[in-house]
Amino acid sequence: MKTMASKRGILPGFGLTMGFSVLYLSLxxxxxxxxxxLNSTGLTWGKFxxxxxxxxxxxxxxxxxxxxxxxxxxxxxxxxxxxxVLVRYDFPGKNVFDAMIDLPFALPTAVAGISLTAxxxxxxxxxxxxxxxxxxxxxxxxGITMALMFIGIPFVVRTVQPVLQDLEADVxxxxxxxxxxxVRTFLVIILPQLLxxxxxxxxxxxxxxxxxxxxxxxxxxxxxxxxxxxxxxxMSKLEQFDYAGATAVALxxxxxxxxxxxxxxxxxxxxxxxxx
Amino acid sequence: MAGSLPLVPTQAKPQRSxxxxxxSWVKWSLIGLAALVLIWMIVLPLIVVLTESLKKGWxxxxxxxxxxxxxxALRLTLLVAVITVPLNTIFxxxxxxxxxxxxxxxxQLLITLIDLPFAVSPVIGxxxxxxVYGEHGWFGPWLSDQDIQxxxxxxxxxxATLFITFPFVARELIPLMEEQGQxxxxxxxxxxxxxxxxxxxxxxxxxxxGLLYGVILCNARAMGEFGAVSVVSGHVRGETNTLxxxxxxxxxxxxxxxxxxxxxxxxxxxxxxxxxxxWFTRKSVH
Numbered sequence: 001m002k003t004m005a006s007k008r009g010i011l012p013g014f015g016l017t018m019g020f021s022v023l024y025l026s027l028x029x030x031x032x033x034x035x036x037x038l039n040s041t042g043l044t045w046g047k048f049x050x051x052x053x054x055x056x057x058x059x060x061x062x063x064x065x066x067x068x069x070x071x072x073x074x075x076x077x078x079x080x081x082x083x084x085v086l087v088r089y090d091f092p093g094k095n096v097f098d099a100m101i102d103l104p105f106a107l108p109t110a111v112a113g114i115s116l117t118a119x120x121x122x123x124x125x126x127x128x129x130x131x132x133x134x135x136x137x138x139x140x141x142x143g144i145t146m147a148l149m150f151i152g153i154p155f156v157v158r159t160v161q162p163v164l165q166d167l168e169a170d171v172x173x174x175x176x177x178x179x180x181x182x183v184r185t186f187l188v189i190i191l192p193q194l195l196x197x198x199x200x201x202x203x204x205x206x207x208x209x210x211x212x213x214x215x216x217x218x219x220x221x222x223x224x225x226x227x228x229x230x231x232x233x234x235m236s237k238l239e240q241f242d243y244a245g246a247t248a249v250a251l252x253x254x255x256x257x258x259x260x261x262x263x264x265x266x267x268x269x270x271x272x273x274x275x276x
Numbered sequence: 277m278a279g280s281l282p283l284v285p286t287q288a289k290p291q292r293s294x295x296x297x298x299x300s301w302v303k304w305s306l307i308g309l310a311a312l313v314l315i316w317m318i319v320l321p322l323i324v325v326l327t328e329s330l331k332k333g334w335x336x337x338x339x340x341x342x343x344x345x346x347x348x349a350l351r352l353t354l355l356v357a358v359i360t361v362p363l364n365t366i367f368x369x370x371x372x373x374x375x376x377x378x379x380x381x382x383x384q385l386l387i388t389l390i391d392l393p394f395a396v397s398p399v400i401g402x403x404x405x406x407x408v409y410g411e412h413g414w415f416g417p418w419l420s421d422q423d424i425q426x427x428x429x430x431x432x433x434x435x436a437t438l439f440i441t442f443p444f445v446a447r448e449l450i451p452l453m454e455e456q457g458q459x460x461x462x463x464x465x466x467x468x469x470x471x472x473x474x475x476x477x478x479x480x481x482x483x484x485x486g487l488l489y490g491v492i493l494c495n496a497r498a499m500g501e502f503g504a505v506s507v508v509s510g511h512v513r514g515e516t517n518t519l520x521x522x523x524x525x526x527x528x529x530x531x532x533x534x535x536x537x538x539x540x541x542x543x544x545x546x547x548x549x550x551x552x553x554x555w556f557t558r559k560s561v562h
């Protein structure tokens with residue numbers, strides 16, 4: 001005990017806190033998650049392939065990944081604007097402005113879901129303006145994208161904001177002294193330094209969007225092959241007591257999202273290297 | 277999910293040289309544009325909850341909230357939060373202590389595993405508990421022999437909520453305690469203080485605002501979780517319905533005003549969370 005303590009430092013409590021943390025982590029997260037992998041539902045390889053190649057399953061993945069990617073990209077652009085204004089300018093009401101950015105973190109997703117549906121439905125505040133133009137938002141993939149944009153926007157703002165705050169002024173000033181205009185300075189000097197943070201924000205919004213359920217089910221209309229998202233498919237398989245099918249879709253969803261996040265992380269690593 | 281991000285001090289740096297400033301019209305157009313984005317994306321959904329909930333008048337609003345099923349949903353939601361938030365808080369403090377005060381192998385792996393619930397869809401967060409405790413799950417037959425019901429009952433809702441809100445407090449404390457280091461604690465121990473005394477007298481006062489910040493975010497998510505709870509709840513009105521699930525039931529029954537009225541309670545929860553969060557952030561910066 002003495003030798004261990006001296007190796008780790010003089011503070012007490014390692015055994016207690018570490019033991020409790022690992023036990024609790026195992027009980028709440030690891031053991032339940034392993035149920036997915038350890039095949040408790042009689043899911044066979046053949047059934048997994050069946051599910052993975054099923055047209056309705058593939059369509060739901062397409063909807064989930066495309067809408068999450070579109071929402072993440074739009075959030076990256078809008079989030080950069082919000083972060084820029086918050087970091088670089090002073091204006092009345094800035095504190096409230098800043099606090100409101102976190103609303104999507106704090107608002108239960110079901111509330112966001114019914115509210116956005118009311119806004120974009122045919123008779124809603126924005127839906128009724130778009131309807132004469134022939135644009136339908138609620139109950140289309142566009143509506144799903146809107147919901148995911150709402151959920152994802154704080155991720156981008158909150159990752160870009162601190163990086164923007166810490167940017168060194170000297171390079172920017174040097175560029176200005178050498179006659180570079182603001183737009184050019186932004187594109188050549190500032191934007192490359194923000195790219196890793198933007199990518200992180202995108203990745204966070206994107207991965208949250210893939211799994212998101214509450215805000216989407218109300219606005220999506222849930223039509224199979226058209227606006228059915230992958231998490232909803234898991235839900236409906238569960239409601240039909242098809243546990244093996246639900247497990248298969250869940251495994252596939254986890255697998256693809258981890259792969260995508262791995263790619264994004266690798267990209268980010270590259271960006272960081274070239275930025276230096 | 278806010279827990280995945282560090283505290284952001286939001287004050288602007290003072291004194292910027294003029295070469296870093298845009299002309300005034302560019303500045304104000306950008307501010308105007310950003311304000312439009314904020315109003316469109318965030319303020320509008322907030323206002324619509326309020327207007328929709330009061331559309332049929334104050335009486336319908338009050339009736340929806342004092343409805344026995346709504347009150348029972350409110351009680352269940354509070355009960356779930358009262359159980360899950362303290363458990364995840366104790367875990368968060370313990371994990372942060374182990375991770376930031378000691379060196380050990382596999383630290384990075386442990387941090388990644390703690391973050392895992394953030395990367396998993398809430399629906400999957402519910403599904404895994406069905407696979408473990410459900411009728412056809414690992415412990416299903418044994419549990420039904422003992423006449424213990426977990427899925428479609430309170431324990432299932434608590435477990436799913438524990439999973440979803442698992443990382444919040446730990447995620448907030450780890451970077452904070454990392455930054456603060458351990459010199460103060462080491463000095464106290466050298467002078468003969470016992471472990472718990474060190475924790476209560478030195479560590480806790482140092483981390484209190486960050487801890488409270490993590491706790492209110494954990495609480496907001498615990499009270500508002502929808503997907504995971506929806507999988508394990510069974511949706512029995514007056515029994516296993518939480519507030520967010522009650523919003524859904526009313527909505528699907530086309531009782532829109534009542535649904536938005538219940539939703540407005542959750543909106544108030546969100547606004548209170550934001551106000552407290554701002555307060556804790558300011559306190560932790562100063």
